[in-house]
Amino acid sequence: MNKTLPYLLTTISCFVSSYAHSESWDLKIEPYLMFTSIDGDSTIGTVDTPLEVNFDTILNNLDSGFMLRGEAFHESHWGLMFDWAFMDLSKSFSQPALGVLDARVRQGVLEVSVAYKQSSPSLGEWINYVGLRRWDNSYEFNLEPNRLPSTSLVDRDEDWVDLILGFKVDKQLADNWLFTSSGDIGGFGLSAKLTASLKLGVSYKFSDHWDVSALYKGTYVNYHTGDEDDKSYFEYKTITHGPIISASYQF
Template sequence: MAKWHYLIAPMLVVSSTVIAQEASSETSMKKWQHSIEIYAQALNIRGDTTIGNISTDVDVDPAFIMDHIDMGAMLRLEGIYDNQWGYYIDYSYMKLSGKTDSVLDINKNILKGSLDIRQGVLEVKGFKRYQYDVGMIDYMVGIRWWDNDIDTRLYGSNGNVDLRKSLNEDWIDYLIGVRWTKALHKNWAVHTSLDMGLGSDTNFTSSLLTGVRYQINDWSDLNIAYKSTWVDYENKGTYEYDTATQGFLVGWAAHF
């Protein structure tokens, strides 16, 4: 019997050590909380743009986008460590194309035209979270990267005219912002975030996002919100873009 005591004692020590290490590992892993959200936004884009010496108004609504969209994607990834330090990555992309056959040139020739627009907007932010009586407040700093590609073509049916113009313009804006989140009920929470900033060629940029989240279960929720982004970018002689992009969005997020 004494021999069994000598064997059992070390086994209990090893077992308790393994269990403690596993519990410690699980606790450490739980300090990181992540979420990935897929969302769709009914975009309205208003403002004006200048390409070279040609200026035009921008007036794009959801119906126009649905008629001319070739591809679109909107995705958000977020994580926070120990409910204090976090990151936020948001990317939206769309590709639009259109054609017309009623363009007149200076010689009154009837020309056909085509236009391809590709726009990607990437937001990357880091934040520090604080708990207050009014809710959670995240103080954020980061960048917003704009990537605009425009291809235009005018051509005649007899082949005597074939004009092409391409523009690839991208820039980075530097941001500071704040986000407020408040639980209204065990399944409902309200959130509002605001950022603003500028870049080397950007006079001003800002973004507002406000809405509510509904907790579907313990690992997913639904986001219903309104988002608006303003930008006033000027690269004199090449490209100017002064617009407001806004609309309601619906997203589904998974937490892990």
């Protein structure tokens, strides 16, 4: 399944190249901030760890982060969409009896989709899409004892790619106000057993080029690999959720 991402990116490049001669594109770029919380369970080897990570914990231990989504639609109604979110967290714990435990967790989620846009008086603007969601997780836990060389307790990288099918709807509520929703379902046992997301909120349009949004998003994933009760086993069953604020520029 990991070979699918380069294949899709090649297909997308060919798709864009076929329309490169035309200027009839509508583009949208949208940086955003998600007040992320993560709830669920993660198992590395034989160690099962409940995950209850709130936004304050993430913010206090954040080394770097990046959140950006965008769209590009041709006059033929075909287009591309992407969403990329990344965070790098680290923390050190010091105990006189043991030494210093250094922990580092990195997570990146990239979604790339081919989409088709339609509109109707009753539904508003409707987008159907098919794409890939790539998860990239990294865990490092190192112990530096007071009188012994440092020891690597965990050093694990897990990444996988899920097929997703989704929709996005923008419905006019009043002058300059839109109700916006989107969702997808995927996995289908190809990599993750199941993954799904749902996003709901409102947008306010300041001009033909600028708007701001307030939304709430949740993303579920149930993924495992390796042999249970063995050090090769990895399971990640979580809901990543939280409110989102964003500003977008369209041209």
